[in-house]
């Protein structure tokens with residue numbers, strides 16, 4: 315299927331049907347903690363309007379999302395005293411995409427520290443503590 319699936323988990327988060335640990339929202343974008351983080355402070359940025367990935371995203375959606383990616387990258391860098399930030403984005407299953415609503419990963423990085431494995435559920439109270447740190451550095 316290459317059409318937009320209204321029942322993907324991020325669509326449910328946007329409709330308020332599933333919870334998320336929110337970091338930031340503006341008219342066009344939403345950012346929240348990844349529940350299976352591969353780095354301390356791993357978060358996600360999505361457009362509020364539907365699109366699967368880079369293949370069907372509009373210029374307006376991409377512009378809005380990348381601005382929030384920059385904002386969140388800057389905040390996580392300061393919040394975790396990171397040496398760098400990795401931004402990842404996957405398109406279609408063959409490209410590594412698992413949730414079919416456009417999203418960018420932001421992962422703060424420290425010299426010599428590898429990314430953790432995918433698919434490991436975080437402790438929600440720890441994620442909430444990390445989210446507080448990030449929010450404190452958002453304008």
Ligand code: 5GP
Nearest residue numbers: 323334346347348349350404410411412413
């Ligand atoms: P991708 O599509 O980029 O390969 O992976 C989807 C990402 O969404 C993964 O990093 C996964 O941990 C995250 N994820 C999957 N389900 C949920 C959820 O219900 N809530 C949150 N906050 N993140 C999720």
